[in-house]
Amino acid sequence: MDSPTKRKQYVIKPPIPSDEKQRLAAVRSYHLLDTLPEKDFDNITALTASICDTPIALVTLLDTDRNFLKSHYGLAFNEAPRDTSFCGHAILEETDVFVVEDARIDPRFEKNPLTTNMQAVFYAGARLVNSDGFSLGTLCVFDTKPRTITSKQRRALTALAYQVVNLFEARKHNRMLLAAQEELKERNEELKSFAGIVSHDMKMPLANMIITSDMLHAKYGNVLDAQAKKYLDYIKQSSFTLSEYISGLLEHYETDKTISSIAETFDSQDLIEEIIELLNINIDCEINLPEENIEMQANKSALEQIFINLVGNSLKYNDKDKIKIDIDCFEKDDVYYFSISDNGMGIPEEELSNIFDLFGTIGVLDRNGVKGNGIGLSTVKKLITKLGGEIEIFSTLGVGTTFKFSIQKKIIV
Missing domain, CATH: 3.30.565.10 (Histidine kinase-like ATPase, C-terminal domain)
Structure with a gap:
């Protein structure tokens, strides 16, 4: 058996996509790297393995130097080197499903550690392409023996890959909604605080205006003409109206306290x-x-x-x-x-x-x-x-x- 150092010399590394910088940004935008397994994805890999009749099915995300396994049916680990990944090759293919029927006789994979050490002989992977056209990773299956994939299995693998991307998008959308909700909550609290401070600060001057109007009426009523008295009444009434308006605002923004x-x-x-x-x-x-x-x-x-x-x-x-x-x-x-x-x-x-x-x-x-x-x-x-x-x-x-x-x-x- 070849030594690890010697074996690496024969491994054909997958090429780096021309849009790798943008592709990596897209991968990371979903915040799924290094996350725990989730039932929704695990259900898909279990179903995929059943449809394709394979012992292994994976949902992968291709990071800078590793292949992160968001879901790993039939395997006990959740990441592997990108340089030796089959998925690194699969994301470059324009076909709906990238298939390796027998890795032992394929120049790209015959010396790959996954082939020689783990008996990964058959591989079929459908790219996970988002709405911007970036290949994020794959929905793929492995088998330990050479075989082919039927047209029915190919269609199923493509359809399930589409659903995986939908799950990615749904989680991204939910994260954005939660972030927006938190921001709105913070702004609402700021608004409540501002409304409370401003309202309380305005109430005292308004009360002074009402009292002053009454004092002017009482002290100078005998020398004021009808028009002047009318203006004083208008100032007093306007002050009352604004005071009620402020009270209403405070009441509206403090409903949460009332409900609690x-x-x-x-x-x-x-x-x-x-x-x-x-x-x-x-x-x-x-x-x-x-x-x-x-x-x-x-x-x-x-x-x-x-x-x-x-x-x-x-x-x-x-x-x-x-x-x-x-x-x-x-x-x-x-x-x-x-x-x-x-x-x-x-x-x-x-x-x-x-x-x-x-x-x-x-x-x-x-x-x-x-x-x-x-x-x-x-x-x-x-x-x-x-x-x-x-x-x-x-x-x-x-x-x-x-x-x-x-x-x-x-x-x-």
Whole structure:
């Protein structure tokens, strides 16, 4: 038997592709080198070995100086030198499948250690070509005896190689999505932090403007003309509007904190009565509560925020002398269902599709002459979605609006 030094002199090394630099960059872009075996690839090599009736099947990636075996059916190792690899030759072939029927009589492989030491006599390899045309490696089979490959096996090997590349692409795409998701998460956290800092910093000057307007009214009201008083009222009202806008933004961006609150057990009647008390209603209003009281297990803080927004809208966007609001609640299986109906202004049909969009408004003024900011309903939908529910709206212009929504029951252990 030849010594290792002498044997290497007879090995015909596979040539280096002309686009090797770009090809290697493509291989590494999939981040599969030196990764652990995966069932998806192992299933393909097992199937390939069965179809081709061979003891060995591999998914390989050709690195700078090694042939990395992403999946190795029938072998106990996961890499081999590139200089002695059959795959190094296979990636240069333009045919669909590179075949060596008997390596012992093939000048390229007769002195190859894989042939002389491991009895790798038969080889068939289909190139793994990505969408940019780079040969990444092969899906290949080995046998210890000379043989041929049938046209049916050739077609199967080509088709399975195509599926291997699809798996490569899917994993690459998933990695990119995860990276983009992480970047978006970081930017969202930065945005939340920025919004919180800016909002809190703006609230104090706005409060000072409101107080200053009242002080000017009180101290100089007797010397100000009607136009000057009107300007002061405008400054005060604008400050209130901007303050509400900022509060809405903070509420919207802090929904994650609300959702993370621990679930509680509480009565539906108590919850709704607390909301009505918080709203401090000082206008003619009739609110009809659900007939049935339900013991609920849910995120109370989030539900309070939802009700405050929806009932608050029913109060604000109502042009009737007497406001009427009907609230209903029932449970079925593991879901709570709610509805809030009012006799308010209603919403034009063409506006319903974007009513839950952030900053989406219908352009009308509320009963106090203030235009909405389009944050509240967006926050409501965001909360309901995170609570595992859905919300829908029904409205008739001039007659009223009904919101129906659901949330998942939270099991308390």
